[in-house]
């Protein structure tokens with residue numbers, strides 16, 4: 001079974017997808033981490049973020065690897081922490097915008113998703129990567145709560161700066177963020193992580209039955 005979890009930044013996708021996969025004993029695939037890792041490598045190699053040909057080649061030649069925990073590796077570098085830095089936050093939408101790059105990533109995401117029961121987190125999973133997913137969740141939350149959550153994960157910036165930054169990112173990510181018609185919306189604004197997981201787990205059990 002594939003559980004697709006899509007929605008904007010800060011709606012709780014990562015926390016929810018990770019905890020849900022642990023509870024269900026499904027694999028967890030963080031597709032945002034793949035775009036982040038590629039962006040990190042492009043910056044490191046001095047590749048311009050609008051150089052589509054080089055970015056596509058970079059993506060083809062450097063598959064992203066996930067370890068059992070939360071580790072992310074690209075081109076032999078453990079980038080787990082580095083892909084969460086502000087410079088990646090601001091650069092990744094530019095890289096993720098290129099259709100040629102997305103196609104390479106989507107092929108990999110589909111291949112990883114076919115390896116067994118998976119929770120796949122992203123922006124376009126239910127519509128493009130895994131339209132056949134048995135359960136599609138669209139996670140949303142109030143913008144202020146989203147900014148506060150993102151802020152809690154980052155050092156050195158205020159909540160207001162985070163809110164502005166997220167607004168800009170939402171605008172840049174909008175073209176790649178798709179809600180599937182058959183997705184079930186879960187608003188996480190006033191729910192605890194546990195409550196969100198319980199709700200989705202119930203839906204998984206219903207679909208599986």
Ligand code: DC
Pocket residue numbers: 009031032033035036092093096121122123124125173176
């Ligand atoms: O969810 P996140 O913040 O880690 O995502 C990082 C970036 O990648 C963000 O700009 C949205 C983009 N993304 C995407 O375009 N498609 C996905 N399936 C996942 C993420």
